Amino acid sequence: MGSEDSGLYRCKAEAATPRITKMSRVSRVLVQRIPVSDVNLEIQPPGGQLIEGENLVLICSVAAGTGNITFSWHKEGTSLGRKTQRSLLAELRVPAVQKRDTGRYYCAADNNHVPILSKRITVTVRIPVSHPVLTFRTPRAQAVVGDVVGLHCEALGGSPPILYQFYHEDVILGNILAPSGGGASFNLSLTAEHSGNYSCAANNGLGAQRSEVVALSITDPKLLPLKLKYISWLSGNSRRRIVLMTTGVTGGLLLILVFAATWLYRIKSQKKPGFAVKIVAT
Known part of the structure; x- marks a missing residue:
C-alpha cells in the first residue's frame, strides 16, 4: 500500500439466480507514509582518503520510510545529483576523482515530508608525487x-x-x-x-x-698548482707578448701546444736570426 491508495472502498455481492445484487457500506481507507529517518552517508573506499584517479561511491540510506524516497547528494552546498526510487538506499558514483573533488559531502532524503540531512564526511583526494x-x-x-x-x-x-x-x-x-x-x-x-x-x-x-x-665535478687547487702566466717571443727587431691566464690541466695542455708551435716556428724561421721564446710559469 502506498499513500496513493488512500480513498473510499466498498464491495459488491451478486447472486447468480435470481439476480440479486447487494453493495456494502463505503469504508474510508487512509494510507499514511512513514517519514524517512536516520539518514546516513557512507563512502567507498572507506576512510575518506582517495588517490587521484580512483572512483568515489556515495551511498545514502535511511533507517525507515515508505513510498518513493528522493535521495540527493551534495558537496559543500553544490548539488551532485538526485534519484527517486522505492528503496531505502541509493548510491551515486563519482568517477576518476581529482584534487578539486576534495571537500565535505552529505546527502538528503525525503518522501514528501521535510528533507532529512545526513552528517558530513570529509573526502581528501591525494596526488602521488611527480619525478623530482x-x-x-x-x-x-x-x-x-x-x-x-x-x-x-x-x-x-x-x-x-x-x-x-x-x-x-x-x-x-x-x-x-x-x-x-x-x-x-x-x-x-x-x-x-x-x-x-x-x-x-x-x-x-x-x-x-x-x-x-x-x-x-670538483677541482682541488692543491693538486693542480701550475699557472702559465705569459709567453713572449722576439723576432728580429720586434717583440710581442701574449698573456695567458689558466690553471690546472688546461695550463699543462696549453704549455704543450706552445712548445709545439714554437718548434714549428723555429723550423720555418731558421734563416731569420734573433728569434727567442720566453715562457714564464709558476
Whole structure:
C-alpha cells in the first residue's frame, strides 16, 4: 500500500439466480507514509582518503520510510545529483576523482515530508608525487674543494607532506621533510671525494619517485698548482707578448701546444736570426 491508495472502498455481492445484487457500506481507507529517518552517508573506499584517479561511491540510506524516497547528494552546498526510487538506499558514483573533488559531502532524503540531512564526511583526494628535479647551487661555475654547494630537490606535483632524500652514488646523504609541499635543500661542504653522481627521491606515502642523475665535478687547487702566466717571443727587431691566464690541466695542455708551435716556428724561421721564446710559469 502506498499513500496513493488512500480513498473510499466498498464491495459488491451478486447472486447468480435470481439476480440479486447487494453493495456494502463505503469504508474510508487512509494510507499514511512513514517519514524517512536516520539518514546516513557512507563512502567507498572507506576512510575518506582517495588517490587521484580512483572512483568515489556515495551511498545514502535511511533507517525507515515508505513510498518513493528522493535521495540527493551534495558537496559543500553544490548539488551532485538526485534519484527517486522505492528503496531505502541509493548510491551515486563519482568517477576518476581529482584534487578539486576534495571537500565535505552529505546527502538528503525525503518522501514528501521535510528533507532529512545526513552528517558530513570529509573526502581528501591525494596526488602521488611527480619525478623530482635535482639542481645544484654553487658559488662559482667550477666548484672547488671547500665550497658550500646547495642541493635542491623539488617535485612539482604531489600532495604534502613530502619526504626528500639526497643521494651521492646511491649513498644517502640526508632526509628532509617538507610538511607543506614544495622543494627541499641540502647543503654540502665539498671535499675531493664529493665528485661524482648525485640524485634525489621524493615520497608522500603513495610511492617514491627518483630524479635523474646529475654529475658534479670538483677541482682541488692543491693538486693542480701550475699557472702559465705569459709567453713572449722576439723576432728580429720586434717583440710581442701574449698573456695567458689558466690553471690546472688546461695550463699543462696549453704549455704543450706552445712548445709545439714554437718548434714549428723555429723550423720555418731558421734563416731569420734573433728569434727567442720566453715562457714564464709558476
